[in-house]
Amino acid sequence: MITTCPTIAGQGLKLHRIPKDLELQSKWLKFIQSIDQFFELKPSHVVCESHFCENDYSIPITSMNNQKKLKKDAVPSIISIMCINSRRSLSFESTTNKTLDEIEVVTLPSEMLVDEISLDAVCNNELDDEVVPLPSEILVEEIGLNTLSKDELVDEKSLTTPPSRFTHFSQRKRKVYVGDFESPSDIETPNSRLKYWHASQSVILEQKKKLKKLTNDNENLRNKIKNLSSLVEHLNEEKKLISENCYTVLKESIPPLQTEIYITRIKDIWVNFTLLFSSCIQLFREIFNKTLPHPSTIRKWYSTIDGTPGFSVECLNAVKLKVEEMGKKNKKLFCGLIMDEMSIREDIHYNGDRLQGYINFGQDKVDSDSLPLAREALVFLLVALNSNWKIPVGYFLMNGTTAAEKSNLVTTCLQNLNDTDVIVKSLTFDGAASNISMVKILGANLPTKPSFKHPNTQENVHIFLDAAHMLKLVRNTLGDWGTLYDQNGKSIEWDYFKKLVDLQEKGGLHLATKLRRRHIWYFKEKMKVSLAAQTFSTSVADALTLCKNESFEGFKNSDSTIEFCKKINDIFDFLNTRNFLEQLQCKRPLYANLEDQIHKFVEDSILYLESLKGQNNIPILESQRKTGFIGLITCLISVKQLFLDVVKSGQLDFILTYKLFQDHIEMLFSAIRSRGGFNNNPSAAQFEAAYK
DSSP states (O other): OOTTOOOOTTSSOOEEEOOSOHHHHHHHHHHHHHHOTTOOOOTTOEEEGGGSOGGGEEOOTTOSSOOOEEOTTOOOOEEEHHHHHHHHHHHHHTTTTSOGGGOOEEEOOGGGOSTTOOHHHHHTTOOSSSEEEOOTTOOOEEEOGGGOOTTTOOOHHHHHSOOGGGGGGTOOOOOOOGGGOOSGGGGOSHHHHHHHHHHHHHHHHHHHHHHHHHHHHHHHHHHHOOSHHHHHHHHHHTSOOSOHHHHHHHHHHSOOOOOOOOOHHHHHHHHHHHHHOGGGHHHHHHHTTTOSOOHHHHHHHHTTSOOSSEEOHHHHHHHHHHHHHHHTTTOOOEEEEEEEEEEOBOOOEEOSSSEESBOBSSOSOOOOTTSOBOOEEEEEEEEESSSSOEEEEEEEEESSOOHHHHHHHHHHHHHHHHHTTOEEEEEEEOOOHHHHHHHHHHTOBTTTBOEEEOTTTOOEEEEEEOHHHHHHHHHHHHHHHOEEEOTTSOEEETHHHHHHHHHHHHHTOOOSOOOOHHHHSOGGGTTOHHHHHHHTSHHHHHHHHHHHHTTOTTOTTOHHHHHHHHHHHHHHHHTTOOOTTOOSGGGSOEEGGGHHHHHHHHHHHHHHHHHOBOGGGOBGGGSTTOHHHHHHHHHHHHHHHHIIIIITTTSOSEEOGGGGSSHHHHHHHHHHHHHTTSOSSOBHHHHHHHHO
């Protein structure tokens, strides 16, 4: 911008850069130097549109808004009144310390005046127009005051006081403060009230910032000084108010902190209670007036447990302690091993030390992102057969394991448990195809040889397919096929169960059964064991018998269905004994004096299951839906052999077959899911945190 031109950006005037063409540039510079003889060209200099005539602009044909554009050969030729006044103001300010004779004044030759306009009229703002056209060869002369005529002499007042209509270009707004308003009369106008509001808001904001800073400082100080020891350190290190000798004496005189000491038994109880009923901890603390340990204290008790994938050393050490405890009673510890997979969400998480979420077979760190993401966790759980506890001994993150990999893990698990001197007598799993292939690699052959040799002791490890899963598979087979056949060729029909439900709904009276329509339409609830167990129950068999005896329509030939229902119910009860006081034969614990009854029941049940046939009279054990029936036969044979192995030999007094169920590991999975607010799809990181 030209020094003497008061135009600034944002006033709505066009600003033109000085052209690069040397010939045209010299013409522009000649005009500018006629106004400011000390002008030096810079790339940022521009000339505003007030220095050009109307003829210097044209409207291009391509213009959409009829916007004017400066011609390529245009040269500035107009000097505005504002430039003249600005020039005089600058001239006067630069010569305030000089004598009047040394003041530089700009004069215009008489031939440059238009319509005989005098310089006095220009200086006294008597012009109606804002611009005075000048020729391009205008020159500026510097002369002394003694050479000026009376008509040409510039009034001193006009030099000291610039015209009022141009004052806003040189003045700057003064900042307004709250103290500027001393009385209510100072805020009578809207403009003054607005200024007062802005000033007061600024003061309030500053006060809020200061108050927040002081609050934070006080809070930090309170957090820093929590006890006498921290107070002494604060006075010594930060405030420098006490000497080293005083600091030493004060530190020695402060008594040690008194902390709550909990005995090991209480720790064990509360750690287990927290794992099972974490939501009730605060309630119990309030009931017992905060005398119970805080949840953070409980977390510290088991925070050092290594929950990484693999076999947990802490769990194996705990098993070893249980073995020593049983040894003091001159007893051996017999356990059953249960394995199952839990589905997890594919997710990668970095915990600050390692990546979590890739498949992991027990290595310390997984630093490679080329590994597949884990989608299931294979967990091993140990259940005591002659004691009342269970503990997970390890887990592995996998993405679809082969039978060979599972067999290697089972072998390694048995070897690690053997180091603790525990005796593992059984292995329980579900009916997955990979599990069936796994036991073949270990040396078993289902269902005829449901056991394999222990890798260290060479004793038999008996195989159990979870009876609850097998019961659901049997129910699904009958429900999907609709008809099975017994050894006499009589049909076992699913329609009898449907007719019983229809009869109960129409009559409005249930025949002492839990059978409802959801038991018949089980397809959306296939995983519920209770539905299958209630379908093949003694109460349902009795209801069918009543309908047959009373000659209800549709129940005439239901004898084989009734027998099938009773047989499956008795087999499931035999594999699910858990109550010492039960009087029914199939639900009693397996004592040594019941050997004959046990053998007879097992042989009769196996013979009945083997005699069943499916569609086209194909033996059920050779059909595509054989897994459930083979699983029940395997469990019956394994119970018989386990009974002879540990009860008949006198090592155990009895067996509760419920300890061989997968219910125990399912309860562990439920506890893990509950740690995340009953998250049924936890990630690998969440599973590890809950496993601890």
